[in-house]
Amino acid sequence: xxxxxxxxxxGVGQGLRTTSLLxxxxxxIDAGSGVGELTLDDMLxxxxxxxxxxxxxxxAFLPLLLDSIFDRIEEPLVVHGQAVTLRALQEHIFNWVIxxxxxxxxxxxxxxxxxxxxAPAEICTLGERTLEMIPVNHAVPGVGYRVAxxxxxxxxxxxxxxxxxxxxxxxxxxxxxxxxxxxAFPNESLALSxxxxxxxxxxxxxxxxxxxxxPLIYITHNKPGSExxxxxxxxxxxxxxxxxxxxxxxxxxx
Numbered sequence: 289x290x291x292x293x294x295x296x297x298x299g300v301g302q303g304l305r306t307t308s309l310l311x312x313x314x315x316x317i318d319a320g321s322g323v324g325e326l327t328l329d330d331m332l333x334x335x336x337x338x339x340x341x342x343x344x345x346x347x348a349f350l351p352l353l354l355d356s357i358f359d360r361i362e363e364p365l366v367v368h369g370q371a372v373t374l375r376a377l378q379e380h381i382f383n384w385v386i387x388x389x390x391x392x393x394x395x396x397x398x399x400x401x402x403x404x405x406x407a408p409a410e411i412c413t414l415g416e417r418t419l420e421m422i423p424v425n426h427a428v429p430g431v432g433y434r435v436a437x438x439x440x441x442x443x444x445x446x447x448x449x450x451x452x453x454x455x456x457x458x459x460x461x462x463x464x465x466x467x468x469x470x471x472a473f474p475n476e477s478l479a480l481s482x483x484x485x486x487x488x489x490x491x492x493x494x495x496x497x498x499x500x501x502x503p504l505i506y507i508t509h510n511k512p513g514s515e516x517x518x519x520x521x522x523x524x525x526x527x528x529x530x531x532x533x534x535x536x537x538x539x540x541x542x
Contacts, residue, residue, distance in 0.1 A: 289417065289437040291466070291540040295322020298345070298472050299512040305536050306345040307509060309444065309468070310334075315414065317433055317444055322536060323349035331357050338412075338419060339369035340446030341430035342376040350377075351387040354400055358393055364402040368412060370421075372429045374403045408453075422457045424448035427485040434461060440542040445469040447509065449485045455498040464501040465542055468534060470509035474517045489518060493525035506534035 290312055295305030306320030313330070316323070316337040323331075331353055340346055354365065367374065382389045382401070390401040406412065408423040408431060417437040424430050425448050432446040432454050441464050445454060448470065458464055472486035481488040486509075487495070496505070510518045519533045
């Protein structure tokens with residue numbers, strides 16, 4: 289199982305793309321501007337997209353991806369998410385005003401997009417891989433995912449702040465090799481982190497202490513310009529943990 293980081297930033301700028309993670313060549317977790325790193329052939333290989341929540345930086349390139357491939361694929365691309373998240377896509381994006389409704393195109397009997405509702409604790413099996421949806425604590429309903437294959441596992445927090453649910457589920461599962469977790473703001477923005485329902489390093493350290501596993505931890509979703517400060521504060525707050533900054537273009541192999 290391979291994880292290719294298409295985008296890992298909390299914003300945009302030269303060399304920065306927002307959240308999108310490619311599992312092997314056929315599964316996307318989120319569809320931020322990182323999707324723009326894919327070739328057309330890469331896009332045609334994607335069969336499933338798992339959305340963490342409805343915020344724009346995590347779904348912005350989904351409409352453009354579908355528009356690029358809608359007349360080239362034989363089977364619909366399946367978008368998985370909570371009911372509230374998929375409803376937001378239908379009402380606010382694929383509504384014929386912001387973007388065409390690709391669940392009806394190129395023909396209602398043969399659409400390019402199919403929605404698949406998931407609920408927290410549900411597990412989707414795709415070949416030898418399983419994707420478990422885990423509830424988190426964000427400003428809109430959000431989830432993370434645990435992806436497992438052949439005894440190895442990766443977890444992604446999505447956007448979240450202090451919670452027990454994500455960590456309880458990970459602790460209940462046997463083994464965790466890689467954790468991708470957000471830290472959007474530096475500690476000086478603690479109040480903003482709490483208001484926006486994101487982690488800063490001090491809040492993340494409090495929750496990482498709940499995790500019984502010892503995975504390699506990648507810190508993601510930093511606000512542009514604050515990356516070095518956020519990672520330095522994470523190192524200081526979690527000296528016993530194995531930490532790395534997550535960067536676009538990386539490939540993590542399990």
